[in-house]
Amino acid sequence: xxxxxxxxxxxxxxxxxxxxxxxxxxxxxxxxxxxxxxxxxxxxxxxxxxxxxxxxxxxxxxxxxxxxxxxxxxxxxxxxxxxxxxxxxxxxxxxxxxxxxxxxxxxxxxxxxxxxxxxxxxxxxxxxxxxxxxxxxxxxxxxxxxxxxxxxxxxxxxxxxxxxxxxxxxxxxxxxxxxxxxxxxxxxxxxxxxxxxxxxxxxxxxxxxxxxxxxxxxxxxxxxxxxxxxxxxxxxxxxxxxxxxxxxxxxxxxxxxxxxxxxxxxxxxxxxxxxxxxxxxxxxxxxxxxxxxxxxxxxxxxxxxxxxxxxxxxxxxxxxxxxxxxxxxxxxxxxxxxxxxxxxxxxxxxxxxxxxxxxxxxxxxxxxxxxxxxxxxxxxxxxxxxxxxxxxxxxxxxxxxxxxxxxxxxxxxxxxxxxxxxxxxxxxxxxxxxxxxxxxxxxxxxxxxxxxxxxxxxxxxxxxxxxxxxxxxxxxxxxxxxxxxxxxxxxxxxxxxxxxxxxxxxxxxxxxxxxxxxxxxxxxxxxxxxxxxxxxxxxxxx
Numbered sequence: 001x002x003x004x005x006x007x008x009x010x011x012x013x014x015x016x017x018x019x020x021x022x023x024x025x026x027x028x029x030x031x032x033x034x035x036x037x038x039x040x041x042x043x044x045x046x047x048x049x050x051x052x053x054x055x056x057x058x059x060x061x062x063x064x065x066x067x068x069x070x071x072x073x074x075x076x077x078x079x080x081x082x083x084x085x086x087x088x089x090x091x092x093x094x095x096x097x098x099x100x101x102x103x104x105x106x107x108x109x110x111x112x113x114x115x116x117x118x119x120x121x122x123x124x125x126x127x128x129x130x131x132x133x134x135x136x137x138x139x140x141x142x143x144x145x146x147x148x149x150x151x152x153x154x155x156x157x158x159x160x161x162x163x164x165x166x167x168x169x170x171x172x173x174x175x176x177x178x179x180x181x182x183x184x185x186x187x188x189x190x191x192x193x194x195x196x197x198x199x200x201x202x203x204x205x206x207x208x209x210x211x212x213x214x215x216x217x218x219x220x221x222x223x224x225x226x227x228x229x230x231x232x233x234x235x236x237x238x239x240x241x242x243x244x245x246x247x248x249x250x251x252x253x254x255x256x257x258x259x260x261x262x263x264x265x266x267x268x269x270x271x272x273x274x275x276x277x278x279x280x281x282x283x284x285x286x287x288x289x290x291x292x293x294x295x296x297x298x299x300x301x302x303x304x305x306x307x308x309x310x311x312x313x314x315x316x317x318x319x320x321x322x323x324x325x326x327x328x329x330x331x332x333x334x335x336x337x338x339x340x341x342x343x344x345x346x347x348x349x350x351x352x353x354x355x356x357x358x359x360x361x362x363x364x365x366x367x368x369x370x371x372x373x374x375x376x377x378x379x380x381x382x383x384x385x386x387x388x389x390x391x392x393x394x395x396x397x398x399x400x401x402x403x404x405x406x407x408x409x410x411x412x413x414x415x416x417x418x419x420x421x422x423x424x425x426x427x428x429x430x431x432x433x434x435x436x437x438x439x440x441x442x443x444x445x446x447x448x449x450x451x452x453x454x455x456x457x458x459x460x461x462x463x464x465x466x467x468x469x470x471x472x473x474x475x476x477x478x479x480x481x482x483x484x485x486x487x488x489x490x491x492x493x494x495x496x497x498x499x500x501x502x503x504x505x506x507x508x509x510x511x512x513x514x515x516x517x518x519x520x521x522x523x524x525x526x527x528x529x530x531x532x533x534x535x536x537x538x539x540x541x542x
Contacts, residue, residue, distance in 0.1 A: 026359040028352055028511040030503040036065075036348045037407075038498050041340040048339060049281025050199070050375035050382070051086050051250030058277055058347075062255045062372055065351055069358050071257040074369065074391050082254040084374055084385045085201050089245040097122065098240035099221045109218035110176075112243050113160075113211040117200065120207045122148060123242045125173040127222045131232035133177070136161035138232065141168050148174035148212075148239060150219055152227060163209045164539070174210035174243075178219040179227065199250070199378035201385055210243050252278075254382050255372040256391055259357050261521065263365035270369040270392055271521045272400040272478075273353065273513075274383065274469050275346030276376030279339025280492060286333035293495040297412075300489035334494040341488070341496050345407030347372055349510040356514055364521035369397065373469045376404075383469035387476055394476060398526035399434060401517055402426075402470035402482040406509045407501040409485025419505055422449040422512075423484045425456040425465050431479035431527040434520070438481055441515050449512065452486075458542060466540035475540070477533040483513055 040061060046054030063080040066073075075081040091112055096103045104110050128147040130136055132154045139149070149172050151161065160177055163169040219227055223236035255277065261267035338344070350370055356362055369392060375381035387394070409421040428435030442448045455464045465471065470480040485505065490496040520527065534540070 026356060026362060028356055028507055028514060030507040032352055032355070033348055033506055033510065034498070034501075034503055036351055037340060037344050037501065040348055041338040041344040041498050043336050043338065045338070047281035047337040048277060048279045049337075050084075050252040050278040050378055051088060052281060054281065055252060055278050055374065059253045059255050059372070059374070062277065062347070062351065066255070066257045066354065066370075069355050071259050071354055071358065071370070074256040074258040075254070076391065080255050080257055082256050082386060082389075082391060084252050084254060084382050086199050086250045086252050086375055086378070086381060087201060088199055088248050088250040090248070092244040092246045095244045096241050097243065099218075099237055101240065102221075103241065104218050104221070109215045111213045113213060118207040119210045119243065119245070120173045121242055122174055122210055122239050124238055124240070126238045127236040129223065129230040129232060129234045129236070130161075133159075133161050135232060136169065139168055141171050143233065144169055145171040146173050147235075148172065148176055148210075150176045150178055150214065150222065150236075153177055153179040160211060163211070169209065172209045174212055176212035176214050176219075178214040178216055180213065199375060199381055201381060212243075252374040252382070254374050254386050255370075256386070257354065257370045258392070259354065259363065259368040259370070261365050261367040262363050266366045268396055269366045269526060270397050271364075271366055271517055272369040272371060272397050272473065273350050273403070273517055274371045274373055274400060274473075275350050275403045276343045276374070276382065276469055277347050277372040278374050278377050278382070279342060279344075279496075280337035280377055283335050283337065283494065286335040287494055289332040289334035289495060289497075292334075292493070293490065296489035296493060296495060300413075337492070337494055337496065338498070339496055340498045340501055341405050341407040342491060343376070343404045344498075345405060345501065345506060346403035349403050349406060349506075349513065352510055353514045353517065357518075362518070364518050366398065366521040366523075368517065368521060376469055380467075380469055380472055383472040387472040394478075397473070397478050398523075399431075399479045399481075399520050400470055400473035401513060401520075402468055402473075402480060403484075403513060404468045404482065405484045405486070405491075406513075407485065407503075407506045408488050409505055409509075410502055413488035414486050416452065417486065418450070419502075420447065420450045421452065421485060421505075422509060423452045423455055423482075423486050425453075425482040425484075426470055426474060427456075427481040428531070429456075429465070429480070430474060430477065430529050430531050430533070432530055434479045434481060434527045437519055437523075437527070438516055441519055442512065445512065445515075447508070449509075460542055463542050465542040471540050475534050475536040475538075477529055477536075479527045479529060481516070483509065485509065 045058050048055045048058045066080055073080045091106060093106055096106060097110060125146060125148050128149050130139055130149040130151045133151045149169060160175055163175045169175055223230060354370055357368055371386055373382035409417050411417045427438050455462055468482055470482045474480045
């Protein structure tokens, strides 16, 4: 462990020494980004999973750097930290569902989906066939009351129908999906095991319907006949047992800092810059890094050339087989989700910009609010907590710039990628002025970026607008812009490492984000909100 910590500390020391006695540099530099990202995405951070010692170390690293740079703590109690009282909910496997007294196997025959709030009991509930998911609207509240409604998966359609308070399924004890065996096996895939647990900081809401994935064999047991013979409204057997969760406290931290503005009239307003500091931690078994990455790159190339994507379960199966092939002396076992791009790149870009703006020559009129959100990977929990409990007046935040995955974006990562590629979301959803400002900043650069807005389209199936931390600011009517260089084959894999970051592109994107922040912070008036404000307590809709 001491060797690991020494290796972790070395890049920080080298970076500080390289920047002179003050440890500061006014320019956004690739060498600084590389040194800091190497430290932040180091194995000793253990994947930075929220609520673990690894993430605590990552937060401490950020706080030390901020203190060294001279930013003002803006957390709680004069610190850089804001505590987020996260609760981890893990499936209680001592209690299982039964049909005719015979137990069903969790993860093999059923998986509860990410239950973060109190849930209803399924003991004694009768099953009801709801048809295919798009047919859910034909069911009446009286039909579904107290029942477990089982839907048949339709390829290309939504995973589950809405079951919230305003839905016709609100009174159901549970809502289940079956018929997806090609993407759901008993192989304990990473995705499904993660889906059987959830994180929240609010466990006081009214009990909601249980959400389940069912293997077809379990659904047949519940109805006593093949699914093909069922019609919407058909009932089946009553379930025994239950779905229960063991809830444990997993406190974690946002890191918050302020750089005061130069204009006494405007320094009480803030331009917020945000990134998420957490990632996915450590997996239960090691994969061979190089063989797994070769497989992922080949799969990405196949899909980029227009080939049909493989079903998720088949991808997982092949990946495991490839990863287990003996590599001999060249084998590189890897079990840590380092998250160099997701979102080490965004986190370190913010730190680099903090150093840039500390220079008096670069300091803008308004104050800059830097927030490293925890638990983004747990459902945007850190940003939700911060915007519900802000450490500065919420209405003093004039705009929020969110940065998530800006270290890649080349043609090997995306079919339309390249050295000038950059994705934008949300820039005109609340403020036309903010969107125009971003465009003007790009047009004024010696080498403008090719801005890709395709993922910002209303109703886009990827739903990116609702999947990163900017949404929690936008729901309060704060104009936002989200910068990213997009996905790649190493997304949420142990292969998301520093060695695959394009530092030239990364540096240019970071510098551009700083330019946008400066322009917003120097406006005479805050960006005008001229688009409809969402309900801060309502669901996000892209």
